[in-house]
Amino acid sequence: MVQLEVFLQTLISGILLGGLYAVIGLGMTLIMGVMKIINLAHGELMMVAMYIAFWLFSLLGVDPYVSLLVTIPALFVLGVVIQRTLISPVLKVDSILPENQVILTVGIGMILANLATMFFSSDYRSTPVSYAADAWYLSDYWRSSPIELSLSVPWTVSFGFALAITAALWGFLQHTDTGKAIRATAQDKDAALMMGINVERMTMVTFGLGAALVGAAGSLFIPMYYLYPALGGKFTLIAFVITILGGLGSTQGAIIGGIILGIFESMTATYIGMGWAPVGRFVIFVACLVFLPRGVAGLMKRS
Amino acid sequence: MAQSSWFRNYKVAACVLVALAAAPLVPVLNSSYMLHVLILMLMWSVIGMSWNLLSGYCGQVSFGHAAFFGLGAYTAGILYLHGGVSGWWGLPASVIVVGLGSLVIGYICLRLRGPYFALGTLAMGEVLRVTAENMEWLTEGTMGIMIEKRTWVAKEPFYYIVLALAVGTFVIMELLVRSKWGYYFVAIREDQDAAESLGIDTTRYKTIALVISGVLTGLVGAFYTNYMGFIDPEVVFALHDISIITIMVVMVGGVATRWGPFAGALIMIVLSELIRAMPKIGTAHQTLFGVLLIVIIIYLPNGVMGDFRKVFRLVRRGAAPARAGGE
Numbered sequence: 075m076v077q078l079e080v081f082l083q084t085l086i087s088g089i090l091l092g093g094l095y096a097v098i099g100l101g102m103t104l105i106m107g108v109m110k111i112i113n114l115a116h117g118e119l120m121m122v123a124m125y126i127a128f129w130l131f132s133l134l135g136v137d138p139y140v141s142l143l144v145t146i147p148a149l150f151v152l153g154v155v156i157q158r159t160l161i162s163p164v165l166k167v168d169s170i171l172p173e174n175q176v177i178l179t180v181g182i183g184m185i186l187a188n189l190a191t192m193f194f195s196s197d198y199r200s201t202p203v204s205y206a207a208d209a210w211y212l213s214d215y216w217r218s219s220p221i222e223l224s225l226s227v228p229w230t231v232s233f234g235f236a237l238a239i240t241a242a243l244w245g246f247l248q249h250t251d252t253g254k255a256i257r258a259t260a261q262d263k264d265a266a267l268m269m270g271i272n273v274e275r276m277t278m279v280t281f282g283l284g285a286a287l288v289g290a291a292g293s294l295f296i297p298m299y300y301l302y303p304a305l306g307g308k309f310t311l312i313a314f315v316i317t318i319l320g321g322l323g324s325t326q327g328a329i330i331g332g333i334i335l336g337i338f339e340s341m342t343a344t345y346i347g348m349g350w351a352p353v354g355r356f357v358i359f360v361a362c363l364v365f366l367p368r369g370v371a372g373l374m375k376r377s
Numbered sequence: 378m379a380q381s382s383w384f385r386n387y388k389v390a391a392c393v394l395v396a397l398a399a400a401p402l403v404p405v406l407n408s409s410y411m412l413h414v415l416i417l418m419l420m421w422s423v424i425g426m427s428w429n430l431l432s433g434y435c436g437q438v439s440f441g442h443a444a445f446f447g448l449g450a451y452t453a454g455i456l457y458l459h460g461g462v463s464g465w466w467g468l469p470a471s472v473i474v475v476g477l478g479s480l481v482i483g484y485i486c487l488r489l490r491g492p493y494f495a496l497g498t499l500a501m502g503e504v505l506r507v508t509a510e511n512m513e514w515l516t517e518g519t520m521g522i523m524i525e526k527r528t529w530v531a532k533e534p535f536y537y538i539v540l541a542l543a544v545g546t547f548v549i550m551e552l553l554v555r556s557k558w559g560y561y562f563v564a565i566r567e568d569q570d571a572a573e574s575l576g577i578d579t580t581r582y583k584t585i586a587l588v589i590s591g592v593l594t595g596l597v598g599a600f601y602t603n604y605m606g607f608i609d610p611e612v613v614f615a616l617h618d619i620s621i622i623t624i625m626v627v628m629v630g631g632v633a634t635r636w637g638p639f640a641g642a643l644i645m646i647v648l649s650e651l652i653r654a655m656p657k658i659g660t661a662h663q664t665l666f667g668v669l670l671i672v673i674i675i676y677l678p679n680g681v682m683g684d685f686r687k688v689f690r691l692v693r694r695g696a697a698p699a700r701a702g703g704e
Contacts, residue, residue: 112492112493160675164675167674167675169678170433170566170633170683171432171433171438171632173491173492173495174678177438178670178674180621180670181667181670181671182667182671183667184667185671187663188663192661307617311500314496314500318493347511349507349510349511352503353504353508353511360485360500363489
């Protein structure tokens, strides 16, 4: 019975983690789909958003979930500025290696992480919200329950927000003109251009959206995670693993990929050891490259 | 005829070699610090040249050269720690270990193209770092491996060993790039599908480039263990301080150029030593490197050597009003 309890509890925390991962992965997969570049500053953008949420909480006492109202627009603007001033000029530069843009985003990430270290020092910070350790217990609702499971309040609330954001994004991409234009640009840039879509602007909006999504993820993660300037790299890798897992540029794939990764990581942490969770992440990444190179999206298409 | 054209091509190389070999004899350079800087510069040129082969000539941009560097470093470290032999046996041993490791990494990553390959290799570097941190029975985990007694106190022997490595790598690069394989590599970089349709076994030649590149980087890693006397996973598998600096060395110097890695290593090492010497700005070295990277990518996409004329013109024009896009 204890075995089952541990397993179910691990599964639940994996799903909760995966929902948040999905939001990070969605941002990256959007940028990848439309611009065909990998944004290696993705995690660093999240770090910036987390610092915004952190300072709002520490200085003004704004709840991390309320700070979503600030981080989302702020990161959207930051994304648009980065796209306009740095990435867009490089797309036009002729060079031997087409990976220049990817290397450029590495440079942006380095600058963001280093500036954060300089201004905010490399201390570990957290937002001690009042509900940080609260949880809902199954036995409170079902007295005679044979097993005991719990749902952490901040994790569940963050997961709820993640679902809402994902649904909003889906609605935006599916039903608005801009959303349709973005999807058209992702499918075929030249054709979209000929249909009168302002491709340049769509690219800008997409990069802003991707940044805004990961900014939202920053606000959702801050109640549970420690914040420090070097945290970006880890989340960039997570975002990348999710996009590979989900299938490059596929939004549904990114959601499923996020949840698979969340469950897998929490399973490795429980059954193999905390330190091995990152290895688990890469094992699934490598397995995916070898056995399922087109990701979950490829699998869905086949069946 | 063949003799004279060979000499014409390599006159510069011969001069550089003589200058480098004589460097420890020059009094100004013969301080422990200057030799250390020169050793670092040569180490980075070797890593740069090997990255240049895989990424510059063959077009497979690697973000994970720390994987090869760290594998080589740990081969030497583990041989010393558990094998009880001198860490220098790590150099020949790393050829085998890193060679096999590169084959595995190649098998996994070379099915990816372009940026995806780049990220695959990046992940490989991280996997190895986390593995080295967790396999404490073999690697001592985050404690790292310490070589109790350095082979030599003086720096000169280390300097000549790394110089020999650099010369060897330079010769291998020249032979490779000018051989049939070199043309295959460039063909793969320019258009992989076209290369394939011309009958080039792209997977095979990409693997060859990767293994040679990996083994050379691994040799530097094994040298590093013996030279520094201490390694830990954070240092030798570092993403920013090894993998990204490798890319920067070649990007700054010039991708797919003969002297690019040397020029890049020289510029980067001098820059980082200068920045470190400045009291306030020292902590900002990554910002400055990041800015440098962005400036290079936007204005000198082919590096100092590749855009030599452009740099030359900019310098000569000097005070004259710079015109935008003065091609």
